[in-house]
Amino acid sequence: MVIAMIKGSLEVTPMAMLSRPVCGVRGKTLIINFPGSPKGAGENFDFVKKPLKHAVDLLSDKKPEVECLHKAMQSSNLKSKVNAVNVADRARKSQFETIPVKTAQDIVIQNCLEIPSVVEKRTLKNSIGFILAEDVLANDPLPPFPASIKDGYAVFVSENSQLQNALLQVRGDSTAGESPDKCHVEEGFCIRVSTGAPVPPGANAVVQIEDTELVERTEDGNDEKVIRILKSASKGQDIRPPGSDIPANELILPKGTRLGASELGVLAAVGRPQFSAYRKPIVGLLSTGNELQSPHDMVLEKGKIRDSNKTTLESLFQKEGFQTLDIGIAKDTPDAVYQKLVEGLKKSDVLVCTGGVSMGEKDYLKRVLVTDLGATIHFGAVLMKPGKPTTFATCTLNGNKKLIFGLPGNPVSATVTSHLFVIPALRKLSGWDTPLYPAVKVQLEKDIKLDPARPEYHRVTLNWNTETGVPLASSTGNQISSRLLSCNTANALMLLPKAGEFPNGIATAGSLMTAHLLSL
Numbered sequence: 155m156v157i158a159m160i161k162g163s164l165e166v167t168p169m170a171m172l173s174r175p176v177c178g179v180r181g182k183t184l185i186i187n188f189p190g191s192p193k194g195a196g197e198n199f200d201f202v203k204k205p206l207k208h209a210v211d212l213l214s215d216k217k218p219e220v221e222c223l224h225k226a227m228q229s230s231n232l233k234s235k236v237n238a239v240n241v242a243d244r245a246r247k248s249q250f251e252t253i254p255v256k257t258a259q260d261i262v263i264q265n266c267l268e269i270p271s272v273v274e275k276r277t278l279k280n281s282i283g284f285i286l287a288e289d290v291l292a293n294d295p296l297p298p299f300p301a302s303i304k305d306g307y308a309v310f311v312s313e314n315s316q317l318q319n320a321l322l323q324v325r326g327d328s329t330a331g332e333s334p335d336k337c338h339v340e341e342g343f344c345i346r347v348s349t350g351a352p353v354p355p356g357a358n359a360v361v362q363i364e365d366t367e368l369v370e371r372t373e374d375g376n377d378e379k380v381i382r383i384l385k386s387a388s389k390g391q392d393i394r395p396p397g398s399d400i401p402a403n404e405l406i407l408p409k410g411t412r413l414g415a416s417e418l419g420v421l422a423a424v425g426r427p428q429f430s431a432y433r434k435p436i437v438g439l440l441s442t443g444n445e446l447q448s449p450h451d452m453v454l455e456k457g458k459i460r461d462s463n464k465t466t467l468e469s470l471f472q473k474e475g476f477q478t479l480d481i482g483i484a485k486d487t488p489d490a491v492y493q494k495l496v497e498g499l500k501k502s503d504v505l506v507c508t509g510g511v512s513m514g515e516k517d518y519l520k521r522v523l524v525t526d527l528g529a530t531i532h533f534g535a536v537l538m539k540p541g542k543p544t545t546f547a548t549c550t551l552n553g554n555k556k557l558i559f560g561l562p563g564n565p566v567s568a569t570v571t572s573h574l575f576v577i578p579a580l581r582k583l584s585g586w587d588t589p590l591y592p593a594v595k596v597q598l599e600k601d602i603k604l605d606p607a608r609p610e611y612h613r614v615t616l617n618w619n620t621e622t623g624v625p626l627a628s629s630t631g632n633q634i635s636s637r638l639l640s641c642n643t644a645n646a647l648m649l650l651p652k653a654g655e656f657p658n659g660i661a662t663a664g665s666l667m668t669a670h671l672l673s674l
């Protein structure tokens with residue numbers, strides 16, 4: 155505890171090295187000596203409060219509770235009930251019906267809808283991409299006063315005079331930030347105004363400086379005394395009436411609005427720096443596989459490869475605005491998969507695993523989900539290339555429903571299925587109404603051979619063709635699902651039908667296809 159206090163305090167101030175915290179135990183009493191200053195005492199309490207209950211339990215010999223806590227904190231003792239020995243009896247065909255992508259997406263979204271959304275208070279900082287959970291009305295109108303659109307003169311235009319060639323005495327000035335009541339305009343007079351400054355009472359138009367000339371200076375020669383208006387002026391000209399940009403007490407951002415830069419700017423403008431938004435889910439990332447080494451390892455052991463999925467998916471989800479947690483790598487044993495799944499599910503709302511979902515003897519994910527976690531697998535095979543063994547399950551942990559994606563281990567399959575299933579789910583859980591990627595018609599640049607059995611999500615780079623108005627889709631090359639390079643530079647997933655739907659099984663150059671936009 156002393157170390158925790160010194161370590162925590164040093165992050166607040168280097169002066170902490172001058173303090174001498176003391177902690178001890180007398181009989182069954184824990185004694186903590188906090189610093190004398192109220193601020194220091196409060197901070198130090200925060201540094202040590204987490205294990206207090208556990209410390210007191212230890213002192214009072216509350217063994218069962220202590221053991222239970224230990225067990226809950228380390229999922230490392232968990233033993234799977236999956237039989238890993240009997241390989242000969244394993245299923246030789248997938249037990250899961252292969253369903254269309256659209257059906258799979260509907261199932262995912264339906265499960266998201268069954269999770270109650272959590273509303274949290276947010277402020278203008280770090281709220282980009284969040285969805286408003288309340289209707290927002292403007293507190294104040296914008297502009298809050300009649301404001302000048304030009305640098306010039308506030309004047310009075312009457313029924314009889316539009317002021318062409320009129321000589322007006324300059325009575326004062328109104329610059330931005332001043333009170334509108336500072337001065338007053340009457341016939342024969344004007345007030346010099348700046349853009350954004352209040353137009354004073356009595357004035358009903360602004361004449362820009364370009365349409366005036368100076369006729370007489372003040373005695374000291376520095377200021378304007380009389381000006382001439384060169385062009386006729388009309389009532390209301392170059393004035394923004396109060397509330398003309400944003401009216402007060404009107405619904406300006408309805409519940410469900412996604413907060414982009416301008417929406418946050420609007421909230422800032424109308425005096426709503428605090429608002430309710432839907433909480434975003436936390437995404438846990440788990441790689442599985444005996445072959446995986448850290449991407450930081452410079453030397454590969456025999457038979458090993460570096461874990462690239464976690465880096466790709468972490469970057470993808472973070473780019474979409476979601477917080478990710480690295481749950482690590484699970485070895486290909488039922489125990490390891492079980493332990494990592496429990497750890498991941500405790501820490502996150504949505505757990506995204508890669509690998510171990512196909513037909514291999516060490517593909518344990520589905521079996522552990524069902525046998526050890528009592529999870530429901532909603533689908534375990536999807537009619538698509540890449541991504542065939544994509545698996546989606548839900549389970550309940552401490553009363554909370556959790557989503558689990560078991561994405562295929564191949565790097566391209568994991569990336570493509572993240573776009574098609576995981577990101578829509580994360581968006582839906584964050585309150586988006588339309589979480590799927592928008593689709594556009596695109597034109598094939600070259601012939602492409604179609605897959606005999608599965609519709610393909612072909613990675614393409616779209617270039618906007620200004621002559622035809624239709625984006626031209628260029629393939630990123632060899633589409634094998636292990637070749638992550640095929641995702642580089644891709645800004646769309648082009649949906650190609652299976653071979654039977656095209657003569658000779660070839661989609662010819664110039665054909666129109668649907669593509670899902672990943673980015674612009």
Ligand SMILES: Nc1nc2c(c(=O)[nH]1)N[C@H]1C(S)=C(S)[C@@H](COP(=O)(O)OP(=O)(O)OC[C@H]3O[C@@H](n4cnc5c(N)ncnc54)[C@H](O)[C@@H]3O)O[C@H]1N2
Pocket residue numbers: 441442443445446459460461462463464508509510511512513514517540541542543561562563564565567635636
């Ligand atoms: N008999 C069958 N075999 C396979 C089928 C099938 O239907 N029948 N489906 C194939 C398809 S399609 C895919 S996709 C893969 C999916 O495999 P798994 O999800 O079980 O994944 P693994 O076997 O663990 O790994 C596949 C591949 O990906 C590499 N990998 C895994 N994790 C990572 C990572 N984090 N970073 C980089 N690369 C990773 C792994 O080394 C393998 O090469 O199954 C086919 N087999």
Ligand code: MOO
Pocket residue numbers: 538539540541542543562564567635636
């Ligand atoms: O479906 Mo797998 O994802 O082709 O490689």
Ligand SMILES: [Mg+2]
Pocket residue numbers: 509510511512513514517
């Ligand atoms: Mg496998």
